[in-house]
Amino acid sequence: MTGKEHDKGTFSLTVNGEPKTVLAHPMERLLDVLREHLGLTGTKEGCGEGECGACAVLMDGALVDSCLVPVLQANGSSIVTIEKLGGDRSSSALQQAFLECGGAQCGICTPGMILAAKHLLDRKPTPTLEEIREALSGNLCRCTGYTQIFEAVVEAGRRQVL
């Protein structure tokens, strides 16, 4: 009934370090591939139009909104989602700092926000406030007013270089 089976293709991605193969329509969103095919529901949908950043993931080290990336485009790439974080020192420092500084309230923007912060800290371990504001400006948060998110990023950066 879907009539779409014949349009589907096989796509290979490395997700959180593990090779994955999915059978999907080439225009299927990376967001849905992660959430529905691979069960990685830590990546959230906020707007579906690349405005809010709740679905942000790292694709070959770049921060992307997974709602705007067709799986076709992600073929062969390496994806990092929130589920991967916590394993290495810098990201667990970020998660801990978000927890302690009040960087997460309702939590729905948090996975994307933490990935955006990781993307910044990986390049720049001790960013200025202006650099943090700029780096997180593609991730909307309606709860915090961002203040405590900035504090968390500063704190994580500080702990990371200690």
Place this chain on the structure above:
Amino acid sequence: MEKEHIIGSAAPRKEGRDKVTGKARYIDDINLPNMLYGATVRSKVPRGRIKKITFGPDIPWNEFIIVSAKDIPGKNCIALIENDQPCLASEVVNHAEEPILLLAHPQKHLLPKAVEAISIEYEPLPPVFNIADSEHLTHVIWGDDNIFKTYLIEKGEVDAVWEEAAFIVEGEYFTGAQEQLYIETNGMIAQFDPHHGVTVWGSLQCPYYVHKALMAVFDLPEEKVRVVQAETGGAFGGKEEYPSIIAAHAALLAMKAGKPVKIIYDRLEDMAATTKRHPSRTRHRTAVSKDGKILGGEIEFTIDGGAYLTLSPVVLSRGTIHAGGPYYWPSVRVRAKAVATNAPPHGAFRGFGAPQSIFAIERHMDRIAEIVKLSPAEIRRRNFLEPGETTITDQVVREDIDLGKLLDRALVLSDYDSKRQHSAKNNGTKRKKGMGIAAFLHGAGFTGSGERYLSSVVGVEGTSNGRVRVLVSSTEIGQGTNTILCQVAAEELGVPYADVEIAQPDTTEVPNSGPTVASRTAMVVGKLVASAAVGLKQTLISCGMLGASYTAEEFRMACQEYISTRGQLRSLARYEQPKDVFWDDQNYRGEAYAAFAWAVYIAEVTVDLAAYAVSVDDFVALQEVGKVLNPVLAKGQIAGGVAQGIGFALYEKVEWRDGRMQNAQMTNYIMPTSADLPAIRVFFEEMGNAHGAYGAKGIGELPMDGPAPAIVNAVVDALGIPFDSIPLLPESIFEAVSVAHEPEAISSSERVR
């Protein structure tokens, strides 16, 4: 050794670990076996009679579950106050986006096309889109006068004050609709079973509101309706009443399908169809003495309720009671009304009517200051309520507050005087700086007799492994319910915070501790949790299993012993109204709230006259909220509320056309990003309050009230042009600056004698 207090400490957020690791399960992260997906067919016209529904070609309709009003087993209404809102429209529609039919299918991606393939013909009926047309009865669209509710507050002798007035100051103020814009859109999963009835899981604030609505739609007794809150990704009032509709829709589909059904709104549907903050108009006419004291005044407060009554009377009530601000009015008359229009019903949003009427009074105070020729700080200082004086409802201020001191501290923190003097001398022609003040109050808990009618119940229980569990229907929506209620129980029982947990809100598991609204959770529910904890402790002490003083380990052992020998160890506490609380619902007089939080906010702005854009450079938020239970969470509540208030003032405009939101996307409805906001500097003053848990008062809504007037007052200070309507967008500033050279532009709304 001094015992460490968990109250007042930055105890980590209970569910925080799950949130920062992505493990927290929101409604769209949950799937049930054989689940279908649901979608809603909505009205495209603002008002009309449904003539014909056509199911278009090329869609295999036999594969879809289709639900109409005929499938409703009980009453076709969403039970709330008046029950005037249908669950599904059957003969007429009264607003665009009103739900008419429901569809479900196993394949989510087939639904949008199916929704589009249904065409509905209407016989158009004439609509009304704004307050003025509604009150002039351009068309009668609700009852016989378009009025949902009116209130009248009368204090003193208003008609006598005009003679002795040195100044009579008039003003008219407007606020627009505002979208809550939680980042998680609305969603529900429902299951139906002929024996067990209806179960729903969802993103929601008030499990027992949904419970009540489902009982009516399905004509089921309370034990056959179960409502469970999933992790909820922000609400701000936006998930107070509307989730009842989505729950009913998902459950109707699930009943007809015989399978679970999930409905998740996409962003466009969520923004276009669900509730927003009520647009408002407030008129002030105030008699002022030569030395700047308010003698009395008339206030007319009107809100646009949209097409159905829903919660408008309650929103109107709070806005009405806050209309006088934190000032002493010897005489005042407030006439308030909520009117019907053919917009989707407006609803709960943080502040609940108060941000609207406080915007008006705080702009009006600056207008009075200008006419009386006093500074904005001085006009407020001369009129502040003091302990022993009465509010506009004749409520005696019993709290030991000192608003003058609060103002002084805010002036120092913001460096107000020197910055204002500096900008007066140095304001350029292209970039002008200004400072603005807002002083305000926010009542905590339900208005008047509301808490008595709610009669909330909470439970605290011991578990078989010696831990403590808090049982409430109060929900965690990001604001910290889980954490603070566990802190209260831990403090009261003298056990480690880590030993206390909170039950997931599930109407089969937790008592009704009331809705999670009205800044009531810390003050009202927190205090009940403390009482229930005392009851638990006394049970263990009175049966000899626990001494009067004990260690955490002894407490654990006592719980285990009690449960293994006697069974369930649970203590319940029910709300009892303090004896000094008296409220007259007929005349709107008396103790409107058990406690008020008080605040002074100061904004510093720059207006760029090349782009006509306002940037907020600094924001000081100083408040007295009683005891701060958790400084990290409290600061987060204030900073987040201020950010929403900045959006309300400067960015967030709902573009309406024929009663439909035209910019129902995050791309063109603009909320503040991390690059737009100033440092929001948050400060607390603790002046004491007997009512709440450990002296806590409400905090959640307060920070929504002050930012808009503080910012607009700062813009007026920068430009010398009055602005009385928000959101204040660059185009409004451009227009006003262009006509500012006309001499009567400023003085048209005042009369000096």
